[in-house]
């Protein structure tokens with residue numbers, strides 16, 4: 001763009017003394033409204049903050065007192081455990097389901113499809129209530145030949161704690177969503193990649209591990225990061241099981257004792273925000289790691305003309321502040 | 327007397343009801359370069375993929391280095407190979423694709439050493455030494471640490487050739503290796519292929535580069551609609567095609 005206007009500039013002055021392009025010195029366009037709106041918004045934000053700091057109902061001294069209360073920090077840790085366990089199981093099961101959906105076997109395909117239909121089609125809250133009632137539905141867990149005396153048998157209530165049921169409930173629901181994310185990631189890799197890997201003598205598994213999955217990661221990681229963050233917040237629903245030691249349920253129970261819910265809601269929110277912020281930082285570095293060789297985030301080894309061409313895909317666009325800042 | 331490297335006997339390949347290969351019979355001798363030409367959709371790629379067992383043959387027999395491709399023959403019965411054994415057969419056959427298919431998340435050198443270290447379990451240091459040697463051979467010793475996205479099409483295809491050679495194949499398959507290249511980049515890839523042919527590699531090359539076929543080819547096979555229409559010495563076939571279909575095709579590409 002700049003080159004064009006420069007060229008036109010010189011063409012307009014054929015008798016110019018300098019044979020070079022004449023550079024442009026135009027008066028920058030002013031944007032007074034941007035400034036006015038910006039200042040007004042800043043003032044509003046400042047007002048809200050000052051007001052919040054002084055408002056009785058927020059009860060900041062209590063917020064400070066409960067922020068690092070042992071019960072609260074333990075609950076925060078429990079929420080983290082729930083999130084990590086449910087996501088790990090959800091991702092592994094999601095990969096299995098994704099591969100099943102992509103397999104040529106129609107039975108595997110249908111089972112995976114049915115699983116997704118059930119678990120994506122019902123609210124996770126309802127699923128968690130069901131898991132809480134599992135001991136009522138199935139009194140014992142038996143291992144053995146069907147319709148014969150079982151070899152081993154456990155009482156469901158004793159075998160599965162509320163914590164375990166919460167993880168199972170969250171994980172099985174998550175698997176359905178992860179399956180779709182993984183499937184989209186695997187399908188995003190060009191079929192020629194697998195073909196090249198196979199032609200080199202790699203097995204299906206080797207090709208998956210070294211060629212397909214690393215490339216699909218670029219597609220899989222951003223939505224998976226969102227899933228982790230979403231899971232962290234969904235753990236607040238485990239009260240449906242009922243499991244009561246997670247961050248939200250615990251702060252709610254403390255608040256019920258003190259008749260002072262608002263500061264504890266703030267405490268819970270701050271902890272959730274703290275964890276999600278850490279997760280977002282982790283996501284950033286993972287994305288950078290898997291962008292090798294492809295994106296702007298990758299290690300760029302040479303500023304070749306080919307890469308300069310690729311940069312056009314993300315046009316720099318007009319820099320809105322370039323004029324005003326000076 | 328040595329046996330041929332590739333022996334196809336009445337190879338048939340169907341996709342559903344669409345018969346793509348209708349009984350291909352041909353041989354490629356050791357150290358020879360066979361050029362496979364024919365109009366688009368005639369089944370050339372499918373035939374190459376059958377040789378590498380990327381597609382399963384429906385009828386006929388296909389032997390590479392006297393070994394039946396994809397099956398074990400016992401008495402008059404054929405047993406399907408375990409995927410692991412099929413993968414092992416492919417190790418010895420190099421393949422170069424029209425669209426390069428380099429692994430974009432690996433540098434040129436990493437592309438070349440991946441299969442030797444992963445599949446053949448060659449120690450990494452040895453694989454790197456060999457990989458550097460191969461990249462040098464295709465004229466890319468200064469581009470070893472570049473990712474494919476930062477290489478020109480011609481450079482990418484040369485890396486792809488080095489990657490295939492790293493497995494020490496006894497047979498190289500080229501599927502229109504220069505068709506996706508800008509005209510000025512075709513020469514550098516053909517030069518590498520010529521050098522490879524001179525070194526005694528057995529090659530099957532699907533190409534529209536008749537100059538290459540004439541100069542380097544030991545035989546030329548013209549395929550159309552899944553059958554071999556005409557074959558013979560490239561110079562003879564190109565100069566005096568006997569079949570109408572060959573004449574019609576050649577008049578378009580020459």
Ligand SMILES: Nc1ncnc2c1ncn2[C@@H]1O[C@H](COP(=O)(O)OP(=O)(O)O)[C@@H](O)[C@H]1O
Pocket residue numbers: 341344346364365366367368369370371372373
């Ligand atoms: N995987 C496949 N499934 C169905 N049809 C295919 C497949 N691969 C190739 N074909 C068909 O086989 C025919 C020959 O294709 P191909 O071998 O690619 O021809 P060529 O390489 O000579 O252009 C085409 O009609 C194509 O549509």
Ligand SMILES: [Mg+2]
Pocket residue numbers: 370371372501502
């Ligand atoms: Mg083809």
